[in-house]
Amino acid sequence: MADLKALSEAVIKGDQNKALEITKAAISEGMAPAKILNDGLIAGMNVIGVRFKNNEVYIPEVLIAARAMKTAMEVLAPKLVEAGVEPIAKAAIGTVQGDLHDIGKNLVVMMLKGAGFDVIDLGVDVSSQKFVDKVKELKPQVVGMSALLTTTMPAMEKTIAAIKEAGLNVKTMIGGAPVTQAYADRIGADGYAADAASAVDLAKALLGK
Numbered sequence: 001m002a003d004l005k006a007l008s009e010a011v012i013k014g015d016q017n018k019a020l021e022i023t024k025a026a027i028s029e030g031m032a033p034a035k036i037l038n039d040g041l042i043a044g045m046n047v048i049g050v051r052f053k054n055n056e057v058y059i060p061e062v063l064i065a066a067r068a069m070k071t072a073m074e075v076l077a078p079k080l081v082e083a084g085v086e087p088i089a090k091a092a093i094g095t096v097q098g099d100l101h102d103i104g105k106n107l108v109v110m111m112l113k114g115a116g117f118d119v120i121d122l123g124v125d126v127s128s129q130k131f132v133d134k135v136k137e138l139k140p141q142v143v144g145m146s147a148l149l150t151t152t153m154p155a156m157e158k159t160i161a162a163i164k165e166a167g168l169n170v171k172t173m174i175g176g177a178p179v180t181q182a183y184a185d186r187i188g189a190d191g192y193a194a195d196a197a198s199a200v201d202l203a204k205a206l207l208g209k
């Protein structure tokens with residue numbers, strides 16, 4: 001039986017080969033992809049987050065942990081998607097301008113895909129103009145913004161204002177570690193989700209699905 005604690009440890013140590021090996025083993029044993037994600041990969045990244053905050057590890061360690069998680073996600077992502085059904089709606093998700101954090105955003109993308117959404121990943125450092133242009137071009141029913149820095153949160157407000165200004169008919173949702181429901185209310189977002197799983201529930205609720 002694949003050891004999810006060892007998987008967390010592999011992420012914490014930044015051992016991408018081990019993380020990949022255990023993830024592959026867990027998948028081939030038929031373990032639920034969401035369990036591998038939550039109890040293995042996210043659990044490890046959460047430990048790194050706490051250690052980073054406490055200055056017990058620094059950016060290089062965080063980067064190699066993120067790389068280990070991403071490597072494992074390359075084999076896990078299709079399995080999360082496979083667990084889904086036919087697209088129930090189209091969503092466009094990006095990390096806002098000035099912000100390069102994409103691990104949480106990628107999880108939201110994967111969970112939405114897993115829940116049956118057709119998801120367009122806009123990437124990182126997405127300007128409000130690009131959000132507007134992509135909504136016009138691709139016509140998603142929901143647009144999601146992620147921010148991990150307090151300094152980039154205002155880009156969410158700017159983007160929501162630009163979307164409203166352009167008269168676009170799309171639901172907006174926001175998330176990321178420093179973001180709160182109160183902030184979402186203040187900037188006029190249609191919804192806030194604290195984690196990737198809640199983002200799926202929120203997107204569905206916003207669209208009445």
Ligand code: B1M
Binds near residue numbers: 066105177193196197
């Ligand atoms: Co950055 N970083 N970082 N970092 N980094 C944080 C965010 C920080 C809290 C660390 C700390 O000081 N404790 C801090 C921000 C402080 C603040 O603003 N309050 C910080 C800082 C300061 C910085 C730099 C400025 C550091 C520097 O250069 N001096 C710099 C900024 C670069 C930039 O963006 N312009 C920077 C750089 C980096 C790395 C490149 C080293 C790396 C990013 C790698 C990558 O993403 N590819 C990194 C990392 C990894 C972190 C921490 C350790 C982990 C973030 C993460 O991936 N968490 C982070 C500390 C922490 O969070 N504890 C930190 C795991 C991820 C699964 O969680 O992204 O929160 P999260 O996503 C969750 C939910 O928030 C939610 O669902 C996800 C899954 O459940 N969610 C949504 C996210 N988006 C959502 C969207 C939704 C709904 C839900 O709807 C659309």
